[in-house]
Amino acid sequence: MKDMLERLVNLQATDEKIVSFQREEAKIPEELGNKEKSIEAYDNQRAEVEAELDHFLEQVSELGKQLEEARESIRRFQARLLVVKTQREYQAVQREGESARKKREDFESELKEIQEEKNTVEESLKEMESSLAQENAALSEERKNSEKRLKSIRKERENLEKTREVEANLIEPDLLARYQKVFNRYKGQGVVKVVGGVCYGCFMTVPPQLYNQVLAQGVVHQCPNCGRIIYVDES
Ligand SMILES: [Zn+2]
16 A cells, blocks of 8 residues: 555646646747737837827828918919009908918917927837837747747656556556546645654544555545545655
């Protein structure tokens, strides 16, 4: 029975390694997925800024047209001034010309403001695009490394699984089944030491009578509290 327990402890050591590889295998794509999501969120922000820029560009183009019209009408009034016949007509054309000039000034200052805003947005869009490019490059690098890492972990795990099969074959089927049940329940611990009468799985004291039986190593026992298979470590 002592041998059997030792084999079980060996099997558990292998199982623990397998579980830790499995966890890492699951974690790698998860981490990559999180990075992808965060880049995607950033790209959505970039798209919003791009839409904002489009809006400013439209405004700039619209104001540019209005400004050109204002300039055109100033030219028309100037031309008319040359051909007016009366003083009154001259004053009327001049007044209209004045108001067209006022309009032109308003459009000019509005256009200047919009252009400044447009430049600011354009600047941040450029910055976003450049950091996105960097992040995407880093992601594809990481994807490559992750794939390599995954491949090597998978290989190591598969080797361990072969070892595990050999180790499991050395254990009585009933005991193996009992171990497996507890191992699955605790996700990685089916057999634990008892030290000074305390179960190292749940840290409860094992009843003295049971402890003596465990010490005797005649049959395999399970902790009455947590159900893990218990053994005494003599080393
Ligand atoms: Zn226990």
